[in-house]
Amino acid sequence: MINGAIPAGLLSAVRSERPLVHHITNSVTINDCANITICTGAAPVMAEAPEEVAGMVGAAGALVLNIGTLSATQVEAMLIAGRRANELGIPVVLDPVGVGATRFRTETAHRLLDALAIAVVKGNAGEIGVLAGTGGSVRGVDSGGIMGDPVETARECARSTGTVVSMTGAVDVVTDGSRIYLVGNGNPMMDRLSGTGCMASSVTAAFAAVADDFAVASAAALAAFGLAGERAACGARGPYSFRTALFDELAGLAPDDLAREARIEER
Template sequence: MSLFKIRQKNPLIHCITNDVVTNFTANGLLAIGASPVMSDEPLDVEDMTSIANALLINIGTLNKHSVEAMFLAGKKANKLNIPVVLDPVGAGATKYRKEVTENLLKEIKFDLIRCNAGELAAIAGIQWQAKGVDSGEGEMDILSVTKEVAKKYKTIVAVSGKEDIVTDGEKADFVSGGHEWMTQVTGTGCLLSAICAGALSLEGDSYENILNVLMDYKKVAEFASKEKYLGSFQVEILNGLHQISRGEAI
């Protein structure tokens, strides 16, 4: 239902995201009726954020230029009460990524942290063997840690995996379904973060809107998996998003 509501609102989503996924993210937002804009120029981002309905900060391909833009845009969004999503891609992979993530969380109030288990561990300071920007391997009580992070930063946290977890630090929900091919197409998680930004721009309960998006996204993955080839799977993700956001069964 949240995807349908996003189409009705047609929110402008400002995405400071990584170079690998810009096109797919923009097309995914367009597929659900949102309006994407991608700007990471420090001289431009404050003005762009000011007219946006939500902001996504994705640290996938960091550089000094984009990091400066992230802080400027995030602080402007906070000042104007515009919702902000953090996607801490590969937060535990390098010292620099971890430092940037920690500083973003210190200086900007995020309405949602959308991550995988490895990124969650990095934020929580738990030992984890990251594999680049992939989730990697390690051991932790994911639900407990997710709640702790949500409470610490006073935000909603959504952790993607075979079974997604979403919590505000008190209540928590699990979302099952989906398909393993979502991990084999670059940008699917990044797109989900952008869509969640769209959900946060809606009226009503933010937690429920995020939960509904996660449920719909699992359905889209199952719909797309009917295709035989991985390349077609990526296209079918867009088709599935387009259909479900129009209220059509998939």
């Protein structure tokens, strides 16, 4: 297990620095992403007009590119914002929602990975399997699973893309291609809501904004989000009361709680 003081210190840093997290994201979960960013302790802004994204990212601590409801104009904006973020040294988190489901998504994800220095790719197992090229299936935005070992899939994706890969699931796998972190926090209720994957990217970006080590930041973010999910599941009557509790529990999560209850195993 990695020492809980590490994720706790990052959560404290998010709360004290309150980084701006610029999102170019989908229209389904955009409001959830704004609010989970605030509950983490950071500040969200959603801006996607190609005319303004370079200006906006200049004030940000991290940039999220989420391809959930792509359009050609959004791709143009993602490239402009991503290039500016790279010039300024601002970490970019790519959420390749539904990659593999259509040619447009697959081509766009690869185009972003080729054109930009991406700090973290955060996806479900199917999405990471598609990007790794080792076999993954995606239907709509849902993972249809992968061929072979999850850790090897994530590691291959990290190596082939040159990024930190954060692969979500019952146990999350985070790797930079050599180090492997397995995050045990979370609850199956998180899979019964749309948008927990997108929210995981927002939380990851908030942590990346205050970190130098994006693998540790990604694992810490998933531990915090997962712990909020564990606490929210106690007493939830179903997916929607769980959803409300998830925001409340993350907002109320103290760094000391995370220090005690984060379950991040280094392999």
